[in-house]
Amino acid sequence: MIREATLNDISELKDLMIKLLNHHQEFNVLYQIDFTHQNDIERFFSDIIFEQNVHVYVEEIENELAGFIICSRQIRPNYFEIKSKGRIDSLYIDSKFRNQNLASKLLKKALEYLKDETYIELEFTAKNQLANDFWINKGFEILNHQCILRQK
Structure with missing residues (x-):
């Protein structure tokens, strides 16, 4: 069942976020x-759950969080012609719940929230071929490359 996250979900959301970050690293x-x-991860979720332009949706299966998506509406400076945009900030499905179409269902819910936005952006690591294939399959286009310089 997909629903909005609540404060009661914070501990499980933290655990899922740690798994997501471990995957990203x-x-x-x-x-x-x-x-x-x-514990800053718990504070992060506590803060964003109450933000007006941010939604955290969770997929709950048998009283356990299987995954989450964070999406937001962002107001842009007036000098841009496009005044707002949607954003997918994070999407994660726990490994034991994968291959059940849950990521697609969470994305659908986020896109319902962002339906009034002409553009929706997200970032993922270029080396993550599964993410690349997922987002391309969902109609997203790769427009930018993010580069980092590691200095010693």
Whole structure:
């Protein structure tokens, strides 16, 4: 069942976010977690659940969170012709719940919220071929490349 996240979900959301970040760090060193501050993840979710332009949707199966998606509406500066845009900030399905079409269902829910936005953006790691295939299959186009320089 897909529903909006509540404060009661914070602990499970934190655990899922840690799994997501662990997955990302396989591709990008910038996602390495400082576990001395992992409670900041709980504060992050506590804060965004109440933000007006942010929605956190969860997929719950047998009283367990199988995954989540964070989506938002962003107001842009007036000098842009397009005044707002949608954003998919995170999407994650726990490995034991994959291959059940849950990511597509969560994305559909997020797109319902963002239906008035002409453009919806997201970022994913270029080396993550599964993510690349998923987003391309859903109609997203790759427009930019993010680069980092690692200095010693």
